[in-house]
Amino acid sequence: MGRPERPLDASNGPIAAFAHDLRALRSRAGNPSYRELARTALFAPSVLSSAASGHRLPTLAVTLAFVSACGGDRTVWERRWREIAGQAAITGETREERVPSLSPAHVAFDPAQVTHSMIHMTRPAQLPMGSSTFVGREQALGEAAGLIETASPVKTPLLISGPIGVGKTAFALRLAAEVGPAFPHGQLYADLGECGRESQSANSIVRGFLRALGVPTHLVPDDPMQRIGLYRSLLAQRKLFVLLANVRDESQVRPLLAHTAHSQVVVTSRARLLGLDDTRRIDLDVFTRAESIALIGRLAGAARVQSEYEACEAIAEICGDLPLAVNIAGRRIAARAEWSIAYTAGQLADHDRLMDALCVGDVNVRDRFAAAYQQLPTAGRQAVQQLGLTGSGWTTAIGIASTMGIPIEAADELLESLVDAGILQRATVAGRYSVSTLLGAFVADAHRDAGPAPVTLVDRRARRTVLEPVRRVPGTTSDIH
Known part of the structure; x- marks a missing residue:
């Protein structure tokens, strides 16, 4: 137990009366120690003790942190502080020297208690430039905007999914422009497709988001869970639009999601991310x-x-x-x-040159298919090659099972994994999957230059993709449907 505080005479002036009432507020809160208050207020125990000493008027930030930690009315205390500060009429009496806020390294961090007075309100504008040639998607945009604008206690994350090259991020950016007025506190953006290393994924993204939201470096927790907790707390306090693009799987994005009353999180992914709970969904198809x-x-x-x-x-x-x-x-x-x-x-x-023709500057179709192909397991790669070389516009689980010599259940799971990779789409006929002409061109393009053994193929821009040799099953090529 700490030493008892020196008695205060409230009649000794407004600053003494102010400190006396701060002590009374602390007493009504159960008389927690200043060390206990520091865990919530995020100021050192000595700073909080000094605030109630009566020697000088504490800063407004310290006052509000003290009051919040004790469950007091911030509005009432801020009004009273300003009245006393005005009466003091000298800056030296309203500024507390040598009172740095407490680093999370020194106290247990409670992100839910971070107050606006300790974090400078900034308005991030991180979204990349949208497309000026955006066309169509009126129905999908209307549906997505309606999901976001629906009056409800919380805003659930919105997932925009679809195959390779269908324009998911462009759609999300147009959606952000349409619903922007509802999120006046700014936009946050992260491309999770660029997070190749664990250190670049969720924890690193959250750290960057906190800095963009004005959280001082010394208030960013070292503990990853506390850092994520602070990020979610700020989403709950502000009206932000958060776009998380090119997500690969659920585990990559789950820490960045939150249900809040004001902020909206939008996710784009080739995969349907069926493992995510309480997520509203928009599935994009190719153009009409x-x-x-x-x-x-x-x-x-x-x-x-x-x-x-x-x-x-x-x-x-x-x-x-x-x-x-x-x-x-x-x-x-x-x-x-x-x-x-x-x-x-x-x-x-010219089917033989289609992949070369579908290239302009640093944008091309070949790289998109290659990136998805290289992330597939061996069975998925073999299925892609079989599908691409048949030249058919559709396939079924039965056809794949026959061609690859695997059970129908395994074939069905394999085709579903190709849907989540953005390579296939379900057809309008139940049980069928659409195989695009572009996939066939991609596979044929690679095999034209491949020898009998696995080789590395080089396109005109020195980009590379590797295709394994196709395991052909005699007499079954036409049965892949």
Whole structure:
């Protein structure tokens, strides 16, 4: 037990009366020790003791931290502090010297008790630039905005999923622009697809978010769980839009999710992340043909599209109406005004050169498929090669089971894993899965340059992908459906 405090005479002036009442507030709270108060107030015990000593008026931050820790009314005490500070009329009496706030290394950290007075309110604006050529998706945008704007006690995370190149992040950015006024305290953004090492994943992202939200370095907890707790507490206090893009699996993103009354977390992922509880979902499909044509027109000019409408339709068909592929084709058309659209359609129609043609600058379709392919287990890679080389537009679990010599249950799980990898989509017919022309072009492109043994293939930009030899089953190629 600490030494008893020196008695105070409240009649000795407003500062003494202020300190006397702080002590009374502490007494009504059960008379916790100053060390116990420090765990919640985030100021050193000596600072809190000095606040109630009556020697000088404590700072407003210390006062509010003391009051909050004792369960007092912050508004009432802040009004009283300002009245006394005005009466003192001299800065030296309203400033407490040598009172640094307590580092989390010195006390048990309670992130839920961090107050606005200790954290400078900043408005982060971390979202990357959205697309000025965004088209379509009106129904999906309306549905997503409705889910976010629905009046409810908490805002649950929203997951936007879909296959490779379907435009999930572009959709999320357009959604953020539409619902932005509801989140005036700013936007946070992290691309989890770039988190290759554990040290770069959730804990590192949370640390960066806290700094962006104005949390001083000395108030960022060293303990990962406490750091995440503080992040969630700030989401609960503010109205923020948080976009977590290119998530690979549930464990990668789960620490960053929270149910809050004001902030909205949006996640984009190729995978459906079925392991996440209480998550609302928007599943994006490829463009409609009208949306594909509209995007080409937005990029290359509506007049050119109108004059060569059939060629534009042919390009959309070759691209499988995949937004990424259509976008690249439209940019190629726009870059060569002297070329007819039909000429570009002819280039894309050459199946042997399709992967090379679907490239503009540092954006290409080949790399997207290669990245997903390289993350698959051996069985998944073998299935991709079988699917790509048949040239069919669909497959079933029965066909894969027959071709690969595995049980139907295993084949079904394998195809579902390819859906989560963004490589396949479920077809409109139950039990069938769509196999895009682009997947076939990707696999064929790799095998054309591959020898009998596993080799490394190099494209024009020195990017690399590795395909294992296909295990062919004689007489079953046509049975993959």
